[in-house]
Amino acid sequence: MIDIEKLQHPDCIPDRQEIIELLSLQSPDDIERLRYSAEQLLLRLRGKEVYFRGLIEFSNVCSCDCYYCGIRRSNTDVLRYTLSKDQIVQSAVWCAQQGYGSVVLQSGERSDVASADFIEECILEIKDKTISQQLPEGLGITLSCGEQTEQVYQRWFDAGAHRYLLRIESSTPELFAVLHPPAQKLQPRIEALKALKKIGYKAGTGVMIGLPGQTIENLADDILFFRDIDADMIGMGPYIVHNATPMAHFQDEITAQSEMIFKLSQKMIAVTRLTLKNVNIAASTALQAMKEDGRETGLTFGANVIMPQVTPVEVRKNYLLYEGKPCLDENAEQCRTCLSLRVASVGRTIAYNNWGDRR
Numbered sequence: 001m002i003d004i005e006k007l008q009h010p011d012c013i014p015d016r017q018e019i020i021e022l023l024s025l026q027s028p029d030d031i032e033r034l035r036y037s038a039e040q041l042l043l044r045l046r047g048k049e050v051y052f053r054g055l056i057e058f059s060n061v062c063s064c065d066c067y068y069c070g071i072r073r074s075n076t077d078v079l080r081y082t083l084s085k086d087q088i089v090q091s092a093v094w095c096a097q098q099g100y101g102s103v104v105l106q107s108g109e110r111s112d113v114a115s116a117d118f119i120e121e122c123i124l125e126i127k128d129k130t131i132s133q134q135l136p137e138g139l140g141i142t143l144s145c146g147e148q149t150e151q152v153y154q155r156w157f158d159a160g161a162h163r164y165l166l167r168i169e170s171s172t173p174e175l176f177a178v179l180h181p182p183a184q185k186l187q188p189r190i191e192a193l194k195a196l197k198k199i200g201y202k203a204g205t206g207v208m209i210g211l212p213g214q215t216i217e218n219l220a221d222d223i224l225f226f227r228d229i230d231a232d233m234i235g236m237g238p239y240i241v242h243n244a245t246p247m248a249h250f251q252d253e254i255t256a257q258s259e260m261i262f263k264l265s266q267k268m269i270a271v272t273r274l275t276l277k278n279v280n281i282a283a284s285t286a287l288q289a290m291k292e293d294g295r296e297t298g299l300t301f302g303a304n305v306i307m308p309q310v311t312p313v314e315v316r317k318n319y320l321l322y323e324g325k326p327c328l329d330e331n332a333e334q335c336r337t338c339l340s341l342r343v344a345s346v347g348r349t350i351a352y353n354n355w356g357d358r359r
């Protein structure tokens with residue numbers, strides 16, 4: 001039996017076999033030891049502080065057709081929208097006024113020149129409008145706009161974005177292949193992550209947990225993938241079925257396993273913390289879709305980032321990646337209050353006016 005406590009040491013890294021063993025833990029006592037060790041390591045390395053990244057889902061227009069995703073190109077039920085530059089900038093300025101420190105601009109994937117230009121203009125204006133005494137370099141800007149060419153990534157970096165989220169979804173080639181149409185391949189996504197790192201972005205990646213056919217070994221390989229690519233941030237969450245997708249028929253199977261998938265998601269956070277040590281790990285919104293206190297429990301398993309919703313309420317219902325996405329009706333102000341209480345409820349504090357990068 002692996003000595004879980006020794007993994008609290010910053011130099012003690014579990015190997016593949018040990019990662020598999022940790023992800024397989026079942027008894028409440030063992031899972032509590034895992035949780036406690038991950039939390040202790042985080043507190044020692046990073047302290048109690050949780051970083052807020054205001055999430056602006058600025059467009060659901062997408063040219064991809066991922067089989068799991070509710071806003072996939074082929075879902076014609078979705079009302080497509082793109083926020084105006086003013087709406088995006090106003091939402092970002094609101095975040096800066098709240099002291100959030102950073103925003104995430106997330107959207108579907110587009111590869112046309114007009115959309116690359118548009119995003120560049122938004123970055124420039126957000127930077128211009130948010131430089132202040134509290135934020136001498138302006139808001140930290142994270143992008144999550146899918147796979148792009150190295151040139152586009154470079155332009156956005158030069159405009160002032162410094163972090164990028166691009167989940168690998170699954171690092172196992174066979175599993176990636178059954179989740180995506182043949183035109184969407186794993187290798188270019190890996191190359192995109194490498195390009196982001198090369199340019200100098202803080203790169204974030206992650207996977208969905210509980211995918212049909214996914215094994216504990218696959219998840220262990222995902223954690224090793226995060227390490228090998230030298231990810232700065234990790235965002236992971238449970239896979240949740242969306243009814244208007246080609247994977248809708250998995251609904252009953254996934255529902256029957258939801259308790260197991262939730263626990264596995266918590267264990268993934270803890271084992272990722274114990275393996276990658278100093279990275280930023282987000283407590284994803286999808287955790288809260290499964291359980292009311294899902295995000296807070298993510299913090300207690302070693303996560304240190306939360307992404308409060310700041311997408312204007314009127315379009316939020318059109319950005320449904322999965323069924324039952326929480327916080328659809330609350331405005332940004334309500335999300336702020338609610339999340340502050342949730343963070344405090346697990347004994348943590350919010351780091352205001354701070355980009356909160358991995359050091």
Ligand code: SAH
Nearest residue numbers: 068069107108109146167238239240321322
């Ligand atoms: N277009 C961007 C952003 C994608 S949406 C990109 O390609 O990176 C952000 C994330 O939502 C995805 O990376 C995926 O991991 C997650 N997601 C999509 N559908 C989901 C579902 N049905 N259940 C859980 N997470 C989902």
